[in-house]
Amino acid sequence: MATTYDAIIIGAGHNGLVTAAYLARAGYKVLVLERRELVGGCCVTEEVWPGFKVSTAAYVNSLLRPEIIKELELKKYGFEMIPRSPSSFTPFPDGRYLMMGPDKEMTHREIAKFSKKDAEAYPKYEDMLTRVADFLEPMLVQTPPDPFSKRLGNLWKMGKLGWKFQGMGKDVAGEAVEILTGAARPILDRWFESEQLKATIATDAVIGAFAAPSQPGTAYVLFHHVMGECDGVRGVWGYVRGGMGTISNSIAAAAKSRGAEIKTNAEVGKILVKDGRAEGVALKDGTEFRAKRVVSGADAHVTFVRLMDPKDLPAEFLKAINRIDYGSATVKINVALDRPPNFKALPGDGVGPQHHGTMHVCPDQDYIERAYDDAKYGKPSANPMLECTMATAMDSTLAPPGKHILSMFVQYAPYHLKGTTWDAEKDRFADRCFDILEEYAPGFKASVLHRMVIPPPEMERLWGITGGNIMQGSMNLHSMFSFRPAAGYANYRTPVKGLYMCGAATHPGGGVMGACGLNAAREIIRDG
Numbered sequence: 001m002a003t004t005y006d007a008i009i010i011g012a013g014h015n016g017l018v019t020a021a022y023l024a025r026a027g028y029k030v031l032v033l034e035r036r037e038l039v040g041g042c043c044v045t046e047e048v049w050p051g052f053k054v055s056t057a058a059y060v061n062s063l064l065r066p067e068i069i070k071e072l073e074l075k076k077y078g079f080e081m082i083p084r085s086p087s088s089f090t091p092f093p094d095g096r097y098l099m100m101g102p103d104k105e106m107t108h109r110e111i112a113k114f115s116k117k118d119a120e121a122y123p124k125y126e127d128m129l130t131r132v133a134d135f136l137e138p139m140l141v142q143t144p145p146d147p148f149s150k151r152l153g154n155l156w157k158m159g160k161l162g163w164k165f166q167g168m169g170k171d172v173a174g175e176a177v178e179i180l181t182g183a184a185r186p187i188l189d190r191w192f193e194s195e196q197l198k199a200t201i202a203t204d205a206v207i208g209a210f211a212a213p214s215q216p217g218t219a220y221v222l223f224h225h226v227m228g229e230c231d232g233v234r235g236v237w238g239y240v241r242g243g244m245g246t247i248s249n250s251i252a253a254a255a256k257s258r259g260a261e262i263k264t265n266a267e268v269g270k271i272l273v274k275d276g277r278a279e280g281v282a283l284k285d286g287t288e289f290r291a292k293r294v295v296s297g298a299d300a301h302v303t304f305v306r307l308m309d310p311k312d313l314p315a316e317f318l319k320a321i322n323r324i325d326y327g328s329a330t331v332k333i334n335v336a337l338d339r340p341p342n343f344k345a346l347p348g349d350g351v352g353p354q355h356h357g358t359m360h361v362c363p364d365q366d367y368i369e370r371a372y373d374d375a376k377y378g379k380p381s382a383n384p385m386l387e388c389t390m391a392t393a394m395d396s397t398l399a400p401p402g403k404h405i406l407s408m409f410v411q412y413a414p415y416h417l418k419g420t421t422w423d424a425e426k427d428r429f430a431d432r433c434f435d436i437l438e439e440y441a442p443g444f445k446a447s448v449l450h451r452m453v454i455p456p457p458e459m460e461r462l463w464g465i466t467g468g469n470i471m472q473g474s475m476n477l478h479s480m481f482s483f484r485p486a487a488g489y490a491n492y493r494t495p496v497k498g499l500y501m502c503g504a505a506t507h508p509g510g511g512v513m514g515a516c517g518l519n520a521a522r523e524i525i526r527d528g
């Protein structure tokens, strides 16, 4: 007779692996089924060209929850952060540059090159964000309350939330609401006067989002990026030794050491439901696995629309799932280089501090707005915003000696193009990105050994993310917290008994955080 598992997890994304590890730790018999040949989902290291180990999707970490690192003993399984200092470098067309963080004195000196007033304001801005983060951060590892439930425990949770909110005080609370709902640009315009500083910060407000900094919702995206930490220092992003896949591999090792089974090349084709209860899954090749619980780490569209029969779900729920916005306008270009980019603004052979952090190509906020305008009308931006990182500047395990890997994360290029196709545009768009970087770092194009261009439809194909949306669904306020993935279902449960969700489609959303997986495991264990 076939084995019956306590839980089957669909997808070995890092969240699915976290759920698997916590359930296995609690004594559950767990099976993880992953469609690809490797674990990790959007958090992987792949040897794309001989000797080059590329973080093909996610490329920097800060958000991974410290409790997961500790409780799953990830360091024992190879997880190691490499803090980045400086954390960002923005060269400008006039030959100047802005270098920032985490060294506070250096940041002050650097901002003062453009505005003394901004240099004074910046630490206060960071303090304000820290106070809002103090309110929001604990919620990342909590199950959101259901605003429609009158159960006592739920009302208690809502009351506690209100109480904590009051505790922030009127000033900070007002700003917190603006951060949660508003646009990044007016906030930055109020705090600062130098366009160089505002443009550098604004890049974090739009990364992965199909929105311009002047649009509501972008302030939260900005904030989402400052909520993590690197080796205990808040807001600092770092590389992971061996690439981002080390995170997933270490979680997988932790799960396996506690008895979880992981099968790759095992694409689930159907979630099996009988009498309103999930009872297992069938792979695309027809193989069936039975379990008392099925937990999906795939996005909500894949889970409910592609893997289920609509008759097994309430129509209202399906309607809510079909409302989720999977719009995407981000292209990832992974590049193998013969040498580091040599910037006109800070020339030098070899690796320098300018290569340690994120290298932004984004001269001012209007540049981002105009780049967005093109995409809004279905065209790739004529002048896209580039966010480049070169992990090989700090991790020699990733490429042959002297060679480098550049990750270019580019905004904006929509999934749906008007009047053309991605087959026709892909190389043209990548060439344009290279031309732009060449203007700032002459000789860049001649240093390129290989490139891998991944527009949104390709992201969908590679990583199974609907619309190529890097967060498993956009992070608009109406899709967050108690409304992620749908109102009334933010507690990791679904309308089908024994069927749970554990991926970025749930609270607190996208990013390599592990919080979705951790929260889901807690709720599953609570149900017994």
Ligand SMILES: Cc1cc2nc3c(=O)[nH]c(=O)nc-3n(C[C@H](O)[C@H](O)[C@H](O)COP(=O)(O)OP(=O)(O)OC[C@H]3O[C@@H](n4cnc5c(N)ncnc54)[C@H](O)[C@@H]3O)c2cc1C
Residues within 6 Å of the ligand: 010, 011, 012, 013, 014, 015, 016, 033, 034, 035, 036, 039, 040, 041, 042, 043, 056, 057, 058, 059, 060, 061, 062, 063, 266, 267, 268, 269, 297, 298, 299, 302, 332, 459, 463, 464, 465, 469, 470, 471, 472, 502, 503, 504, 505, 509, 510, 511, 512, 513, 516
């Ligand atoms: C290009 C890109 C860059 C990013 N950069 C960063 C970054 O630098 N830092 C950061 O913190 N975040 C970044 N993100 C976001 C982050 O990577 C994701 O939000 C996060 O990894 C999601 O993890 P997850 O486990 O919830 O889901 P996923 O990683 O989407 O995992 C879901 C898994 O389910 C599998 N699956 C789907 N359907 C099936 C099926 N039918 N059967 C079996 N398996 C299935 C998929 O193959 C996948 O492995 C980036 C994302 C992308 C795409």
